[in-house]
Amino acid sequence: MTIKEFENKYWYMSELKAFAKSLKIPVDSKIRKDQLEALIIQFLKTETVNQKNRFRSKSRDRDILNNHTYVENFSNKKETWEFIQSEMDKQVPGLKPKSGAKYWLNRWIENKLSHGEKITYDDVICKYIRLNQTEGRLPQIPSCKFNNFISDYLANEKNATREDALDAWTKLKDMKIKKDYITWKKNKNT
Known part of the structure; x- marks a missing residue:
């Protein structure tokens, strides 16, 4: 998997932990999602894991x-x-x-x-x-892709409802693009 492929997929924490385990990356039970994403990206770049934090x-x-x-x-x-x-x-x-x-x-x-x-x-x-x-x-907050998308959508889409935002998020989640409002806006009709 490339870094871009990793970043363009929406990962649930359970999926990240399973993926890290498959790469033999040791995972602490108290690790945050953004920390685990950073460890995986580092591994994809270098095939090493630095847990200096x-x-x-x-x-x-x-x-x-x-x-x-x-x-x-x-x-x-x-x-x-x-x-x-x-x-x-x-x-x-x-x-x-x-x-x-x-x-x-x-x-x-x-x-x-x-x-x-x-x-x-x-x-x-x-x-x-x-x-x-x-x-x-x-x-x-960088690891809160869902929350960030919803707040940006509601702030920028005229007369948007939460239901509209959730529908747009569901579509974005399935797209192989970065999971943010700006990228969704550029690609929503593709």
């Missing part, structure tokens, strides 16, 4: 939540987000979380930790504030 420390103890604690085992749990939101409210009262801000904060934390950088929870809170103060929309 193992950023958790050996200890599984949760971090103590205070501004000066170094992030070692970031937990995406309710208590962590309540702490981050509470600290953000102290610094910028009334600032509302933007759609996608948690996702992009998590990717920022992963990137910093996977490169061996030391960050504190204060750094995390400051980054979260910057994300939420960004003008306009944050970038779309």
Whole structure:
């Protein structure tokens, strides 16, 4: 399979895991869809697998939540987000979380930790504030092809309904093209 063929197919997570297994790519049960897609693409390019994004420390103890604690085992749990939101409210009262801000904060934390950088929870809170103060929309989440397509379709198609968007998605899913609104728009009549 070529990279283009891989990218032009819509994969469910179960299909990705089965495909990775057939390629003998070890899959962690907590791997995200975008991470697994990146591993498969890397394998298709190089026939090797680099899983360097193992950023958790050996200890599984949760971090103590205070501004000066170094992030070692970031937990995406309710208590962590309540702490981050509470600290953000102290610094910028009334600032509302933007759609996608948690996702992009998590990717920022992963990137910093996977490169061996030391960050504190204060750094995390400051980054979260910057994300939420960004003008306009944050970038779309790359692995959410379905959600991104539906939101772009509804935003751009005149008088579109969710049913119309779902129908268009079903057709796009079967096409051997990139799974996004712009590509669908260019190819919808072919």
